[in-house]
Amino acid sequence: MKEKLGPKLAMYPSLTVLAGSLVDKKPNFLPIAHVGIADSSTLTLSLNRIHYTNLGIKHNKTFSVNIPSEAMVQKTDYCGLVSGKRTDKSDIFKVFYGELETAPMIEECPINMECKLLLTLDMPDHELFLGKVVQTYVAKEYMTGKAVDMTKVRPLLFNLWDRGYYQMGTKIADAWSAGKELKEKKT
């Protein structure tokens, strides 16, 4: 028998990103793990509507998604402890801009995506932003051949159940492959 927990969202661990927007002409960053994949080049970002970052996203209709590495855990977490309303976060990271000009990106993050806001959905607690990725930036040392190497990126995975940041672990199987033996058995 299973326990009923009530309507608990149990989608963890989830990738931790630093969402970036320009508010009052200053870059502002917030760690967010309430993210998702909406389409081939569209992602979702769910931010409680109290956040300062939202103002910049709605004003500019652009934002950035930056993937911090394990070594950046202190700075990443710090950005979630202070609000841009009272604390200037523009000097924490070296910032660069891409094609959109109003989506500040973090140089020291291995991966950056600049996004155009496609749609905002008003959820009961959060604003859900759908962003179309316009350009993706990766530092060469995090690539193996032509693909991004996540074992080099060392992303932070967020687990709300124990409020912890986790590493990505070991590869255990290939997708579209691990089930082949079973498929042969069944046919």
Add this chain to the structure above:
Amino acid sequence: MKEKLGPKLAMYPSLTVLAGSLVDKKPNFLPIAHVGIADSSTLTLSLNRIHYTNLGIKHNKTFSVNIPSEAMVQKTDYCGLVSGKRTDKSDIFKVFYGELETAPMIEECPINMECKLLLTLDMPDHELFLGKVVQTYVAKEYMTGKAVDMTKVRPLLFNLWDRGYYQMGTKIADAWSAGKELKEKKT
């Protein structure tokens, strides 16, 4: 200098789930890692519109999200290798139903969520389903105290860059805590 990869969605690794729906009165399951968190109890599921599972979600306005454990990697991957259009997947798992009655859930998955369809967004390649979690089920052996213990669940994390399933790794820091020292320094 960073490399420009073009508009590449780089939101990996992402949690692998088995999405469940009832199509022609038969339970059908599909592994999906294009998932997300939309609000406190609302999740997203992005499915290419060619999939059979979509028919059941749209017809019943319900679906399930089941989190497989590492030990289920073969069966999970198998469900992605065969389509419900041609292959009956109703006998792969022991299935149970909850309050919604039309959202088939997988007994052997550590965690199950039954969801009501709130909204469907037509994306260029995918259908994006927003589902409100109605009830969450967890087997007792995957809990520590009153919280789900993801180190016992051993979820499958999907990495598109190398088409691999990965384990969740080691905990490296506490959220809303790792940045406290930096906060004190700055104030």
